[in-house]
Amino acid sequence: MKPRIFYTKPSITELEVEYATDAARNGWGERCYEYIARFEEAFKAHLGVEYAIATSSCTGALHIGMAALGVGPGDEVILADTNWIATAAPVVHLGAKPVFVDVLPDTWCIDPELAERAITPRTKAIVAVHLYGNLCDMDRLQAIGKKHNIPVIEDAAEAIGSVYRGQRAGSMGRFGSFSFHGSKTMTTGEGGMFVTNDATLYETALTLSNHGRVRGQTKQFWPDVVGFKYKMSNIQAAMGCAQIERIDDLVGRKREILQYYRAQLGQLPGVRMNPEPVGTVNGAWMPTVVFDAGTGVTREKLQQAFKAENVDARVFFNPLSSLPMFEDQTQNRHAWEIPGRAINLPSYNDMTLTEQDRVAEILVWSLKGA
Numbered sequence: 001m002k003p004r005i006f007y008t009k010p011s012i013t014e015l016e017v018e019y020a021t022d023a024a025r026n027g028w029g030e031r032c033y034e035y036i037a038r039f040e041e042a043f044k045a046h047l048g049v050e051y052a053i054a055t056s057s058c059t060g061a062l063h064i065g066m067a068a069l070g071v072g073p074g075d076e077v078i079l080a081d082t083n084w085i086a087t088a089a090p091v092v093h094l095g096a097k098p099v100f101v102d103v104l105p106d107t108w109c110i111d112p113e114l115a116e117r118a119i120t121p122r123t124k125a126i127v128a129v130h131l132y133g134n135l136c137d138m139d140r141l142q143a144i145g146k147k148h149n150i151p152v153i154e155d156a157a158e159a160i161g162s163v164y165r166g167q168r169a170g171s172m173g174r175f176g177s178f179s180f181h182g183s184k185t186m187t188t189g190e191g192g193m194f195v196t197n198d199a200t201l202y203e204t205a206l207t208l209s210n211h212g213r214v215r216g217q218t219k220q221f222w223p224d225v226v227g228f229k230y231k232m233s234n235i236q237a238a239m240g241c242a243q244i245e246r247i248d249d250l251v252g253r254k255r256e257i258l259q260y261y262r263a264q265l266g267q268l269p270g271v272r273m274n275p276e277p278v279g280t281v282n283g284a285w286m287p288t289v290v291f292d293a294g295t296g297v298t299r300e301k302l303q304q305a306f307k308a309e310n311v312d313a314r315v316f317f318n319p320l321s322s323l324p325m326f327e328d329q330t331q332n333r334h335a336w337e338i339p340g341r342a343i344n345l346p347s348y349n350d351m352t353l354t355e356q357d358r359v360a361e362i363l364v365w366s367l368k369g370a
């Protein structure tokens with residue numbers, strides 16, 4: 001059996017070990033928030049935003065942010081049907097309804113026209129999820145948001161390193177969220193970040209993120225509202241400090257890997273890969289191949305072929321509306337059809353060209369054999 005190729009692996013150097021060790025040894029008492037503050041500062045500088053709150057996950061950052069926006073019972077939040085459950089779960093937890101619309105066939109991100117058509121008097125927000133590092137059409141979404149006075153939230157969990165016309169993914173919406181789960185381009189094991197340029201929203205989110213304790217409250221153990229506990233630990237933040245120092249390398253390698261796959265596979269007939277339109281940079285978190293229906297290549301055949309070669313095969317997200325807790329929205333044609341003929345490709349910092357060649361060959365054979 002050939003050695004296994006994992007779909008993802010973190011890149012951990014002596015720097016992460018050094019910072020995390022220091023946090024474990026010394027980051028207590030008066031110093032218990034030092035790395036958290038430093039990580040938030042470094043992340044803000046990287047992204048070009050005013051405010052950041054390190055959280056225990058991206059899901060937590062979304063939950064805090066949506067609560068701070070006032071999403072509540074009876075409200076609707078519009079998002080793409082193609083997505084991970086994490087964006088929809090906070091909507092449901094807040095008593096609101098996720099409204100799933102179809103994605104565009106080339107970016108696999110929310111179709112802005114369908115998002116606009118889904119707006120009702122109950123719509124409280126539109127979420128732009130930059131899927132696999134691919135960018136949403138932010139100009140169009142922001143214009144729709146402005147026209148209807150509805151905030152656009154950016155879920156940039158998968159999009160660190162992506163840039164839209166000079167602005168980093170996550171920095172453009174009313175607020176943005178990031179994930180530092182172990183599978184992501186930069187990781188703190190588990191972790192996330194809430195970011196915004198809106199001072200009022202930041203204050204509300206900060207209060208909510210600290211169990212409802214308002215900044216400047218002089219009474220001890222005195223929450224003014226019921227909040228959340230989604231804090232990042234100092235040790236995780238120490239890892240984050242190291243990773244953000246290395247962010248250019250981490251994103252750069254992801255981009256090289258995608259480019260190499262694209263060179264091998266991008267010209268094959270009936271094959272689509274992550275797009276990178278003019279004026280944008282794709283952070284390339286998850287190289288993905290979508291086969292045209294006419295090729296006959298299916299997810300199941302791909303999974304079998306990957307398994308036979310001892311390569312991890314990660315499926316393209318199923319439409320959220322197909323999950324048992326939601327109502328089917330089969331009119332979301334692309335979201336329902338694409339997963340059946342798509343696959344995410346392995347991609348990690350120290351991946352070799354030989355490993356990439358092995359993956360690319362499986363796809364070439366699958367296309368020939370279909």
Ligand SMILES: Cc1ncc(COP(=O)(O)O)c(C=O)c1O
Pocket residue numbers: 056057058059060083084086087129155157158178179180181191192
């Ligand atoms: C688009 C999207 N949003 C949110 C999340 C949630 O991130 P976390 O696991 O840090 O809560 C993920 C995680 O994979 C994601 O892909």
